[in-house]
Amino acid sequence: MAQTTDSDEDTDLPRRKWKQDPDGVRSNILQVAREIFAQKGLSGTRIDEIASRTSTSKRMIYYYFVDKEGLYREVLADAYRQTREAEDALELTGLPPEMALRKLAEFTFENHRRSQDFIRLVMIENIHEAHHMPDSEKISGENSSAISMLDVIYANGVAQGIFRPGLTAVELHWHISALSYFNVSNRATFSHIFGGELFDEAGQATLRQHVGDMILRMVLV
Incomplete structure (x- = not known):
């Protein structure tokens, strides 16, 4: 039976959170993205920066919002x-x-x-x-x-x-x-x-x- 290392558990934490609380993860992404988009605009914002400040991964951001423009549109809709x-x-x-x-x-x-x-x-x-x-x-x-x-x-x-x-x-x-x-x-x-x-x-x-x-x-x- 393969052992689970501490690093494996740490890597899996965002995935667990995504499965257990998808609405919370999505809300967290929108909140962080709103702050960064408002500061740097669409062209000046990088998905990597948003991911680094959320409780999820870059892959999950693309899963929820497809691309940066899709995320930006959702941020606008959520702000209104x-x-x-x-x-x-x-x-x-x-x-x-x-x-x-x-x-x-x-x-x-x-x-x-x-x-x-x-x-x-x-x-x-x-x-x-x-x-x-x-x-x-x-x-x-x-x-x-x-x-x-x-x-x-x-x-x-x-x-x-x-x-x-x-x-x-x-x-x-x-x-x-x-x-x-x-x-x-x-x-x-x-x-x-x-x-x-x-x-x-x-x-x-x-x-x-x-x-x-x-x-x-x-x-x-």
């Missing part, structure tokens, strides 16, 4: 999905329309601020002209949840005579996203030119409130 899930977890039902809209706008600002790798991924994919974005049917559900939420809030506000008619949920989503996105995407250059005061905790709290103020002033009668 996590953002929408965080929005869906907000308790907005039953709130007055103006309060619900402010809460969603300020949440988006804060969530983007604390998910800077997501913004960097979006920045990189815009450079690529959205060439690697997942198929629309794969992410439309996650995206439409945000639009549906805004649609309900805005429709309730119009029906109650609080919000002016003539706007759409997509427009509101654009304005909220634009303000929240710029805060992260242009932080380095903006603070280099004007200083970093707006990016400390007090400055960010002020900007977050201003985002809510601006969105409300745009829709209020």
Whole structure:
């Protein structure tokens, strides 16, 4: 009977983990890949580097995602999905329309601020002209949840005579996203030119409130 050496057991550990917890392994790969892609982009990232920082092997990465571009696409889809899930977890039902809209706008600002790798991924994919974005049917559900939420809030506000008619949920989503996105995407250059005061905790709290103020002033009668 052949003996099992310590080195054999060590080599087999990633395989055991893959068999025992495939979802956990896949999630670990996506998390590590997200960090590296956000830092280095698609072309600057190597699968070897991702594998070295995960609990699995390079072979398993290819097993789950086929190639680097397939992994990158899944990272994008997962990043959008996590953002929408965080929005869906907000308790907005039953709130007055103006309060619900402010809460969603300020949440988006804060969530983007604390998910800077997501913004960097979006920045990189815009450079690529959205060439690697997942198929629309794969992410439309996650995206439409945000639009549906805004649609309900805005429709309730119009029906109650609080919000002016003539706007759409997509427009509101654009304005909220634009303000929240710029805060992260242009932080380095903006603070280099004007200083970093707006990016400390007090400055960010002020900007977050201003985002809510601006969105409300745009829709209020």
